[in-house]
Amino acid sequence: MSDAIANQAPQQIKRPGKLAAALQKPGFMCGLIIIGISILLASAPSVFAPYDPNFINYTAVRQAPSWQHPFGTDLLGRDTFSRVIWAYSVNMQMAFLATIFALLIGVVVGALVGYYRGIADMIFGRVVDAVITFPFLVLVIAVVAVLGPGLVNMYIAITLVGWVYYARLMRAEVISQMGNDYASAGIVMGYSDRRIIFRHLLPNAITPIIVYWMTDMALAILLGSSLGYLGLGAQPPQAEWGVLIAEGRNFITTAWWLSLMPGIAIVLTGLGFSLIGDGLADLLRPRG
Template sequence: MYADIELNTNVNEKKTRYKLFKNVLNMLIKNKAALIGLIIIFLLIIVALFGKFFMPYDPYVGELSQSLQAPSAAHIFGTDEQGRDILSRIIDGTKISLRVGVTSVAVALSIGTVIGSIAGYYGGKIDMLLMRIMDIILAFPSLLLAIAFMSVLGRGIDKAVIAISIVTIPEYARIVRGCILTVKENEYVQAARVIGNKDSTIIFKHILPNVMSPIIVRATLGISTAILETSSLGFLGLGVQPPLAEWGSMLGAGRGYFYNAPHIVLFPGIAITITVLAFNLFGDGLRDALDPKLRK
């Protein structure tokens, strides 16, 4: 009998998720801003994966005799202080920015989900202890705390991922905890306990799949925040190090030439702006699409 109940529950959950996915997709298509953001994100992914086929020049080889050239037919975005083609470096920097942004969010989301699930499901002293630790991390500005971690860990892409992940874990932990607190006493959770499911099975199979909407939205918006923080660390000389073509480090290296050759900082700044805007537009549209009131 319990097996039949669980089977019917799983079938109903699959039907509900499919219907939800269909409704969300329709809402995203109707939302022009979200659709534009999604198209830009798709193009950025294409550039990150196949950028080497679009680069007109080697992004790490330059000629000093060609340094600080203004945009022209030969160099559409001009050249930097070492004579390297800026367009090629921006294309190459796309995969670095997306890699750090997506990886740091994935790590923070994974750890934050575990912490928030344990705190929300078990409650009591465990909840209090874990949330107080999260509160301590949240008490510091995220960028300032990331700079502190980079000072300890050192410089580089992997270190930037670790630093940004650590400072964003509390956000996901609190969201997951709040979601679990709202549904852990529902009937389907009680039924899962009655039929003898383990706590881990109840959390990750029955509870989390039903509260993923706000988590997915926050993760999407979190990518733009991670890219901004990566660029900020690179601008300060603490993140991805030269000669790697990271947009923030390009801004930092070109700020001394702003008055003589403003294109050096203009185009990397535009790349950061467009990327962050795309994820924000898509995240806002996804939030609206996952809102039950708006779907109705």
């Protein structure tokens, strides 16, 4: 009996796939839950907000949090909880629109520069040097100051500056992928440059870009809220977290809920994107 057991072939140990392993990580799951709830609130704020975010009630000015108003009321008696909920629509929009165009432009430019190199690489290097010399926020504020305050101009400003960082990362990844055998084989087989770049190099180089995009969306919310706080982003009476914090900055000791509640929303949403980015880094990382 013992010999028969000893002669049996050892069973192969099944290891969980990358997706299953990622879903087992508490951080990644927390990030998915936070962003899932954020998208739900942004998609249907009227379902979850108990009041009109712009309804003025002078009889309920700066009331502390209560059962009737869980986040208190603001300087005009508007329900802070409803305004924070409605702000999800604007801030989640910021996270996507402020980064998607920079992502697309940067990926295409970085892939072309990394593949062709030469004079295009030299020009791109000078552009990168000029952009990274100045702090990102300072450049965005300068562009918004020229174009004028507002969400659309903010998206344009972030795109004009932010694409450089995506292109820089994509260029480095494409150059790294060019050293692999499949890229050399495509050139030897006579494939067109477009096929090599977009069908072979780009899919293999996109992983760090996706991870960076998740982190960048968290930064876009922080940046958009900062510009709203400074009066360069969303404009009152529109409900936006930065605008809400700015409205309560002079009452931080007497009406602390005015700035605290939208600040918590910013932190939680940014944390959600960061946790998803960390999880995607493990999920998309190639096996050794």
